[in-house]
Amino acid sequence: MTDTHIALAHGNGGRLMRELIDEVFARCLDSPSLDTRVDAAPVPGPADDCELCVSTDGFTVQPLEYPGGDIGSLAVHGTVNDLAVSGATPTVLTVNAFVEEGLEIALLERLVHSMGQAARSAGVAIVAGDTKVLRRGEGGGVYFATTGLGVRARASDLGPHRIEAGDVLLISGPVGDHGAAVMLAREQFGLRGDVRSDAASVLGLTQALLDLDGLRFMRDPTRGGLATVVHEITATSRHGARLRETDIPVREPVSSVCEMLGYDPYYLACEGRVLAVLSPADADVALERWHAIPGGEQARKIGVTTTESPRVILETAIGGERYLEELEDDPLPRIC
Amino acid sequence: MKRDSGELALSYLERIRSLELRSRTKVMNVCGGHERTITQAGLRNVLPDGVELIPGPGCPVCICPEEDIYHAIQIARQPRVILAAFGDMLRVPVNAPKREPRSLEQAKAAGADVRPIASPLEAKRLATESPDRDVVFFAAGFETTMAPVAAMLAEGVPANLWLLLSGRLTWPAVAMLLESGRPGFDALIAPGHVATVMGPEEWEFVSRDHALPTAIAGFEPASLLAATYAVLRQLVDGECRLVNCYPQAVRNGGNARARQILTRCFDIVAADWRGIGTIPASGFALNDHFAAHDARARESWMTDPAARKRAGEMPPGCDCARVVLGRIYPNECQLYGRACTPRHPIGPCMVSDEGACRVWWAGGIRESVTTERPAAKAV
Structure with missing residues (x-):
């Protein structure tokens, strides 16, 4: 790493964060079974035909509550979704709560209640937890960390290594809702918009595709948004990607907020969407299945992988082109 | 982009392509938001070869x-001070001795209480919440930023809130370019947000006194293409006037209340522009009524003139000044993408999201072109 101190940008999901993970955590932990590129790691399973997956995530979003969600449900959805896009069915979760001195207990109750509800509706049991209280000023009210265990078929082989040129990229719904909702909820902009977080479990969406042979890879575009995930796909698979701007669903209020604040919706976080890469033969079936289930009604094909150099090209509505690059620094507040 | 405006954009593009331009034409924009739309929508790729879109002085961070x-x-290094500034300003480097912080970000890392803010009201809130501290709001920006700063002042502010004001008017920089004898552009796209606040009339001088077609544009590709068509059409027809292509927001007279509040709080004074020099009647300064909040007037916060002068020297090789003036494209600077990147910026144009270099870099333009134009094809 060339940097000498941690900056906020080291948490933005872009290049700096990748460097931090590779060059500090992966290097210093030196664990052969740690793969920093996957959302959930397999561990030996209880039966011959399935394996266990483990995933863990921390949540520091500010504000703690925002239209469409809160840090409690987010802490469940975040880990459930990481397991889901890995092809696993989440079964149990553990929760660590870091609560700041002075936090109103009624607020904490609301958040934990919301957490419990999210877990029940995702069909996952919270089986263990730990609570620490931080001194005033040492935390943003409350932070959560959740670890989840899931089960998946041993035959499942999803990952960017399976992506071929000509594969089709699908998104399960409009992008940028969560990022825009959280930004608006921070009072500093003095704006109010009709924007709600899309935070939800994506388990139904991922399970709907698991039996398709042409399913190559799935990811939930959280920090860094759609652009960052597609960038990751090109960097790992060494294929190019072409996205069509007119095919990428962005809700009208989200694009208005972005226009006003100068943000790019393709870099704003989603918390309830899936980006899936499929063979052309299975892409239509996948799209039909998504259209038929709640949360997938607005799913679209948004682009293809190509034999071009591994960069992401956005074909704009007027027939222009631009590259979608990795995020450089962090213009955005904490959103997950 | 919204679907219907996508179709509108394509129809303007067709109209532009059907124009028979007699010579190479340079159209300048003076708004970072315009440049961002142009780059992100890939307008340069789709316009006819003879049409150049040139980013001009449109980034408040770059000209501060x-x-x-x-x-x-x-000031941030003084005891008991909280310095609040718009986030973009934190990373702009200045020429200071190696042992001293060279940016507000470095000052912050060295222990100064520097707070990035997104709205003037946050500065006021900081002052209210910290009555035992001096909160200094370093307010840099164009008319669109100065209007909310003035509104905050007019509503009344706590005694411990100070302003280090570095506000600028947009049109005098364009006037200076036009009066320089070699403006370097054939038509102007005027800034939509500025015109919304100040009124379209401010831009009439460009066509009236300098015979250059001008159009005010909004921030959708369709609006920018409409404005581009409006000025190119005039060049073909031998006409010259101001066209408002952003009528949804820009009304004659602008926002009367905002202009009134600006007048109530600020004087218009000669002001320095980074890399450009002093431009008469181009800056906002606190008027006498708000003198008690003027950080520049507080004696214990004054800085050594020699150190200030040294700080004002451009870094060697940095071509931000010529980028800001539209004399060269961002990637014609010899530092672009080599010594100067968003991660390690040398000049301000690579720092701000409104800066032309930063906008081009974010748009994926990686190749530095130090030969001749055109250099602007993104892909």
């Missing part, structure tokens, strides 16, 4: 004098 940033750093 280094002396003011140096002053802000020095």
Whole structure:
């Protein structure tokens, strides 16, 4: 790493964060079974035909509550979704709560209640937890960390290594809702918009595709948004990607907020969407299945992988082109 | 982009393509938001070869004098001070001795209480919440930023809130370019947000006194293409006037209340522009009524003139000044993408999201072109 101190940008999901993970955590932990590129790691399973997956995530979003969600449900959805896009069915979760001195207990109750509800509706049991209280000023009210265990078929082989040129990229719904909702909820902009977080479990969406042979890879575009995930796909698979701007669903209020604040919706976080890469033969079936289930009604094909150099090209509505690059620094507040 | 405006954009593009332009034509924009739309929508790729879109002085961070940033750093290092500034300003480097912080970000890392804010009201809130501290709001920006700053002042502010004001008017920089004898452009796209606040009339001088077609544009590709068509059409027809292509927001007279509040709080004074020099009647200064909040007037916060002058020297090789003036494209600077990247910026144009270099870099333009134009094809 060339940097000498941690900056906020080291948490933005872009290049700096990748460097931090590779060059500090992966290097210093030196664990052969740690793969920093996957959302959930397999561990030996209880039966011959399935394996266990483990995933863990921390949540520091500010504000703690925002239209469409809160840090409690987010802490469940975040880990459930990481397991889901890995092809696993989440079964149990553990929760660590870091609560700041002075936090109103009624607020904490609301958040934990919301957490419990999210877990029940995702069909996952919270089986263990730990609570620490931080001194005033040492935390943003409350932070959560959740670890989840899931089960998946041993035959499942999803990952960017399976992506071929000509594969089709699908998104399960409009992008940028969560990022825009959280930004608006921070009072500093003095704006109010009709924007709600899309935070939800994506388990139904991922399970709907698991039996398709042409399913190559799935990811939930959280920090860094759609652009960052597609960038990751090109960097790992060494294929190019072409996205069509007119095919990428962005809700009208989200694009208005972005226009006003100068943000790019393709870099704003989603918390309830899936980006899936499929063979052309299975892409239509996948799209039909998504259209038929709640949360997938607005799913679209948004682009293809190509034999071009591994960069992401956005074909704009007027027939222009631009590259979608990795995020450089962090213009955005904490959103997950 | 919205679907219907996508179709509108394509129809303007067709109209532009059907024009028979007699010579190479340079159209300047003076708004970072315009440049961002142009780059992100890939307008340069689809316009006819003879049409160049040139980013001009449209980024408030880029033209903020280094002396003011140096002053802000020095104030931030004073005891009991909280310095609040728009986030973009934190990373702009100035020429200071190696042992001293060279940006507000470095001052912050070295222990100064520097707070990035997104709205003037946050500065006021900081002052209200910290009555035992001096909160200094380093307010740099164009008319669109100065209007909310003035509104905050007019509503009344706590005694411990100070302003280090570095506000600028947009049109005088364009006037200076036009009066320089070699403006370097054939038509102007005027800034939509500025015209919304100040009224379209401010831009009439360009066509009236300098015979250049002008159009005010909004921030959708369709609006920018409409404005581009409006000025190119005039060049073909031998006409010259101001066209408002952003009528949804820009009304005659602008926002009367905002202009009134600006007049009530600020005087218009000669002001320095980074890399450009002093432009008469181009800056906002607190008027006598708000003198008690003027950080520049507080004696214990004044800085050594020699150090200020040194801070104002452009870094060797940095071509931000010519980028800001539209004399060269961002990637024609010899530092672009080599010594100067968003991660390690040398000049301000690579720092701000409104800066032309930063906008081009974010748009994926990686190749530095130090030969001749055109250099603007993104893909």
